Amino acid sequence: MALIHCIYCSAATNQNLSNDELEEILEQSRVNNASREITGMLLFESGAFFQVLEGEEADVEALYSKIERDPRHHSVRKLITEEIEERAFGEWSMGYPRVTKKDLEEIPGLNDFFAQGKSFMQMGAGRAKTLIGAFQQGRWRA
Ligand SMILES: Cc1cc2nc3c(=O)[nH]c(=O)nc-3n(C[C@H](O)[C@H](O)[C@H](O)COP(=O)(O)O)c2cc1C
Numbered sequence: 195m196a197l198i199h200c201i202y203c204s205a206a207t208n209q210n211l212s213n214d215e216l217e218e219i220l221e222q223s224r225v226n227n228a229s230r231e232i233t234g235m236l237l238f239e240s241g242a243f244f245q246v247l248e249g250e251e252a253d254v255e256a257l258y259s260k261i262e263r264d265p266r267h268h269s270v271r272k273l274i275t276e277e278i279e280e281r282a283f284g285e286w287s288m289g290y291p292r293v294t295k296k297d298l299e300e301i302p303g304l305n306d307f308f309a310q311g312k313s314f315m316q317m318g319a320g321r322a323k324t325l326i327g328a329f330q331q332g333r334w335r336a
Pocket of ligand 1 (some may be wrong): 257
């Protein structure tokens with residue numbers, strides 16, 4: 195079986211998602227993902243989600259089709275699905291680094307993009323990879 199990652203962006207149905215609503219998604223994710231050996235990271239900023247799902251192909255695809263239908267977000271758009279050699283977020287059943295717009299504007303290679311007021315919703319595969327690279331490195335892991 196192949197190890198893959200699937201990365202997508204989406205818009206929150208409730209743009210002012212409360213902490214409780216977010217915690218509920220994270221709690222659900224951590225319980226379910228741990229049992230399927232799915233790992234990854236979720237970002238939420240300016241009303242938009244960006245998520246990385248890593249795991250066995252069939253598990254990731256099944257989860258993605260469930261997530262895609264979740265009414266808590268819409269305009270779900272897949273940015274990347276491909277095989278990977280190893281997990282980038284292996285220690286996170288679903289990491290949630292809290293980021294501000296300012297944090298995003300400081301990421302090398304993405305500063306102009308976010309400074310122009312763009313969000314995860316306008317990203318393509320190239321920028322998605324740059325974003326993942328920034329989070330793979332230590333800075334937001336604590
Ligand atoms: C932005 C977003 C990200 C989500 N990420 C995950 C996830 O990583 N794993 C997961 O099991 N559910 C995730 N969910 C929740 C699923 O859509 C679904 O509600 C949940 O898996 C159902 O769990 P159940 O089958 O145990 O009832 C996410 C939902 C949203 C809106």
